[in-house]
Amino acid sequence: MRILLVEDEPLAQDRIKSIIEHHFPSWTIHSAVQSIKELREELKSPDAFDIILCDIHLADGLSFKAFEGREIAHPVVFITAYDQYALQSFDHNCIDYVLKPIDENRLVLACQKAEKLCISNSGLNLNSRLIDRLISHYNSKSYKKRFLVKVGNKFSFISSDKIAYFYSEEGFTYVVEIGSSSRYMIDHSLQELQDNLLDPQQFYRVNRSIIINLDGLMEIKPYLNGRLVLSLNARSEAAIVVARERVSEFKNWINQ
Structure with a gap:
């Protein structure tokens, strides 16, 4: 599997690479980009990678901007410190949403899901119960007052x-x-x-x-x-x- 890694924090980028190397030794990081501009350039060559691991908040804005107007066929795992973008992420072929600080097991499960989709070539048909559960969770979530x-x-x-x-x-x-x-x-x-x-x-x-x-x-x-x-x-x-x-x-x- 070839990974397009989108992450502008050096420590987070190193941690993701370390987890990938440990659990998926046959995978390679095709490219690691840090901005919307760089992501747009990579998306012009979609055959160069299989999976996208993508932060949402980049130095020059939200990574969603790079996906706008494009038909993305790759599984996308969004990795972010912000949970409020979960529903919006499903407009951009999101198959999983991993919150920072990154839990190793959580990221591994997301990558395994992406790998199965690539191998089966079954497309990105999301389980409707998963979406309903996400909607319920993020609509009802409250914080300590x-x-x-x-x-x-x-x-x-x-x-x-x-x-x-x-x-x-x-x-x-x-x-x-x-x-x-x-x-x-x-x-x-x-x-x-x-x-x-x-x-x-x-x-x-x-x-x-x-x-x-x-x-x-x-x-x-x-x-x-x-x-x-x-x-x-x-x-x-x-x-x-x-x-x-x-x-x-x-x-x-x-x-x-």
């Missing part, structure tokens, strides 16, 4: 939209309110917040230790080694810095 915190000797609630950022320190997770200088401990890890509880259009994990709220963001400045430093409408004892490998995706996120 408030968090229980302890204030002195009593408990209180903080609305999600009032939180400037979440951060972890020594194994504990804290929230800081917009316009506040106080922090409150909560019973959720950053990974749990990112994966299940926070709206990805509103909250973004800028590095391993911090998730910010778009509404609390006030200023963005260049920082050391290609990173960005953020000013939020809340107190922060240390600089809030966007990790270098997340800068491209972060810029796409704030321009959504």
